[in-house]
Amino acid sequence: MSGRPGWAVGTCIGREWSRSVLTDRVRAAIRHRVDLVEFDPLSDGVRDDIRVLITGWGTAPLTGDVLDRLPSLELVLHAAGSVRGVVTEAVWERGIRVSTAVSANAVSVADFTYAQVHLSLKNVWRLALDAREAGGPVPRTGVRGVDGATIGLVGLGHIGRLVARRLAEHDLRVLAYDPFAGPDEAAGLGVELGDLATVIGRSDVLTLHAPHNDTTHHMISTAELDLMPPDSTLLNTARGGLVDHDALVEFLTRRRDVFAVLDVTEPEELPAGHPLFRLGNALVTPHIAGSLGTDEARLGDLAAAELVRFVEGDPLDHEVNEERLALSA
Template identity: 95%
Template sequence: MKPVVSGRPDWAVGTCIGREWSRSVLTDRVRAAIRHRVDLVEFDPVSEAVRDDIRVLITGWGTPPLTGDVLDRLPALELVLHAAGSVRGIVTGAVWARGVRVSTAASANAVSVADFTYAQVHLSLKNVWRLALDARAAGGPVPRTGVRGVDGATIGLVGLGHIGRLVARRLAEHDLRVLAYDPFARPDEAAGLGVELAGLPAVIGGSDVLTLHAPHNDATHHMISTAELDLMPPHSTLLNTARGGLVDHDALVEFLTRRRDVFAVLDVTEPEELPAGHPLFRLGNALVTPHIAGSLGTDEARLGDLAAAELVRFLEGDPLEHEVNEDRLALSA
């Protein structure tokens, strides 16, 4: 059925974002904008009866997987608008099997991750975290040592997807060399970003800061383990804002204990959260943050804005700008 082009639709948009995020992502302003065009209703995917009036479902953090049982209660569903990052946690095979289209606000979330990464690159090259932790441990001032500086540094990107490209664009503003490992990246695209493609060992071994932006799947699970960590140059930094499973944490603890000159900044871990007392919380050359790189606080509203804009395109019969398919999903973070 072709989306309504004019007039008010006789169907509804459902939303089933978790309570913690339902108002910060779908703000009053966004809700009003949607209701101006089409009815907006709450949908409980666990206990709701059949809703044959919902053709579009807005999902996000806190939405359970869209299994066959859930979809049975949404027989008219045509489109899922995911107002968060990756759709991997909610999109099941049943979604694709029933021909339901999927769009994600991952590109809006990527902006926050790229900004966080960009900031951490600068802080790492200034040796900020090590000096701060050393001062805390000493209970007083420490020598101003280990400051590499930004100009002339080499940054390594593992993954040149949406976030990796955003990071590369931010880094292009500085006198930096950027290396990248991504077996799916096109050489012309990398060249346009000012990025040099290389094999993983060369990227790891040549980078003052190595930052991870790859998807986590069978092929990338623990892609950074003992052999790879041993390639890291003296006084370099490992930064992970992607997925904890990319890094073998047992190997990382052993490596950081042995190589005190290397620092690790981990915004994602395996498992997430790490148990209390984990060695990474105690090491003087590691910093663990609680998965804050993505959209949080007021940044969450941009996810709802993107979903609302995508809904307008659907209503007008225009192509969606952020649609994903099953094949593309396998390559996303």
């Protein structure tokens, strides 16, 4: 297929992101090929002209009832990260293909993580919080430094691999736990594979990048936290459910030497007054590691490029299937 094939691309991204993700540039690129129409999964009637649907943050789940109103749908282009909240079993049952911009979103998360690793090894957040509490200067203590540090990665998916590549530029030892990663892949990334206990116990900074599912729920709890070395840092930019928050509060209360930086929590958002907001060795950020602001445009750019491949009959670069989805965040 090429040119204008006489069918439409529907978009149902939430209003908050409809222009920051699908920018004028992205919309122009799509309209150069096909018609672009808005589709509301909750209220619109049957649209038999829509063969591609662009989803994203704010999109309602694509249930069987929704798909009944899109009888010609062949492809879902998810202009965001995880498709878990949008793609249902009905999508796979009908043979609809799915592509996701998770790799574009991963860039922002990896950059955020990389920055937090450096800040943690410089003890930035603890010193800043201590200065605020003291209302003045505090001693320059607890600065581990970057050279020679050991960083532990839990998960070598899109984000974990990007973080490993960024860390490879420095004099660091990088350990990784991922039951699905092979030695050749690890060697190519410059990381050493180990079991979870070993990675936790040897890491100056432990950063989580695993998917959240039944097998990884609360994979970091009391026993695992107790393995963390003195003066180490826990980073979580993956999913809040990976960490048992009750255990984390208890642990941070008795192990003041360990610091936690949490960009995701369970639940998300934490209720006002939660202990993690008050602890001097914890920093909670409101899920900002992923693509926000001007970074959101790269998600739309990826979706538009993937659409061109589909129209031209070329292989998709970012297609996922049901089996692969089970291993992703």
